[in-house]
Amino acid sequence: MTPAKPLVSCIITTCNRARLLARAIDSALAQTYSPLEIVVVDDASTDETPAIMQGFMESHQNIQYLRHERRMGACAARNSGIQAAKGEYVAGLDDDDEWLPQRVEKMLAVFEDSLAFVYSDYYRRKQDKLSLTSTPSELTHALMVRGINLAGTQVLTRRTYILEADGFDPSLRASQDYDMWLRLLEQRPLAKRVAEPLMIVDASDRTGRISVDRRKVFSGKFQVYRKNKRFFDRSLRTERLYFIRKVLHPYPSLHRVLHMAPRRELANELRRWIKGRLVKLLRTS
Known part of the structure; x- marks a missing residue:
């Protein structure tokens, strides 16, 4: 059977x-x-x-x-x-x-x-x-x-x-x-x-x-980060915090991009930073 x-x-x-x-x-x-x-x-x-x-x-x-x-x-x-x-x-x-x-x-x-x-x-x-x-x-x-x-x-x-x-x-x-x-x-x-x-x-x-509320998304992602940060080394903690902060601030400062963005993503993040600056300049011109 x-x-x-x-x-x-x-x-x-x-x-x-x-x-x-x-x-x-x-x-x-x-x-x-x-x-x-x-x-x-x-x-x-x-x-x-x-x-x-x-x-x-x-x-x-x-x-x-x-x-x-x-x-x-x-x-x-x-x-x-x-x-x-x-x-x-x-x-x-x-x-x-x-x-x-x-x-x-x-x-x-x-x-x-x-x-x-x-x-x-x-x-x-x-x-x-x-x-x-x-x-x-x-x-x-x-x-x-x-x-x-x-x-x-x-x-x-x-x-x-x-x-x-x-x-x-x-x-x-x-x-x-x-x-x-x-x-x-x-x-x-x-x-x-x-x-x-x-x-x-x-x-x-x-x-x-x-996900329509950026503050809630930020809060949730940060809570999960805190629950699991024991698994992260120093560089991974920096990387995760960089992307979590981007929920509230999609276009971070150049200083933050250069010092916190993962190396493998640096070129993409720099392009996003330049694009954000150009958009801001066009809006204020």
């Missing part, structure tokens, strides 16, 4: 994005893999989200809908979804993004118990144009800790792995997914990629995204 395939839980968190949420749910329902459950966590939406979810639940038995009565934030919503999930595996989906039909099937085929998680390449959509974002073939903690979320915003892993790592950190104001992947890689030393785009990340509509 063929053993039963494991249940995978798709975790979708949402807040006042009803016009986009249906598209995300439809993309999860279109997956070639089964069995799959969809867990939607509504972080106290005030729009028509509850009505839309009522319609989905009347039509599909594999959907759970949880609602926070007060706003608790993205991390708390993700944690609620993971706690409620019945699947052996969990995979996240932002409410304005889409899974391509074979995402779960192909990611689960790559997963091994020794891995922290599996991720994939993806498309970024902006004004109806798609551009491919490629990711490294493998990730280690040492590579990720350099400060760049090379895995993207969503992965597939065992539900128990996230619970063992104490879930997403609600104290962070940004970079919550990056912080989670780092902690998973502390537990298990390797993550692997599916070398094809399996998701569309929508960069067109930024409504409700934390």
Whole structure:
């Protein structure tokens, strides 16, 4: 007898994005893999989200809908979804993004118990144009800790792995997914990629995204830096602080570029500095 395939839980968190949420749910329902459950966590939406979810639940038995009565934030919503999930595996989906039909099937085929998680390449959509974002073939903690979320915003892993790592950190104001992947890689030393785009990340509509507030992004990135700076040598600390400060000040001073920018990025940073100066001169002339 063929053993039963494991249940995978798709975790979708949402807040006042009803016009986009249906598209995300439809993309999860279109997956070639089964069995799959969809867990939607509504972080106290005030729009028509509850009505839309009522319609989905009347039509599909594999959907759970949880609602926070007060706003608790993205991390708390993700944690609620993971706690409620019945699947052996969990995979996240932002409410304005889409899974391509074979995402779960192909990611689960790559997963091994020794891995922290599996991720994939993806498309970024902006004004109806798609551009491919490629990711490294493998990730280690040492590579990720350099400060760049090379895995993207969503992965597939065992539900128990996230619970063992104490879930997403609600104290962070940004970079919550990056912080989670780092902690998973502390537990298990390797993550692997599916070398094809399996998701569309929508960069067109930024409504409700934390990244629209530079101060929040800066605060979140600095919090993650402080949590992980024990892994950095002196030069890497300088490099990370340089890029974190650029969130608030995209065009740093020439002194800061020359003394803090990574050597491998110095030429690019100097070009950006010159461009910024030219723009400033044109605006004041």
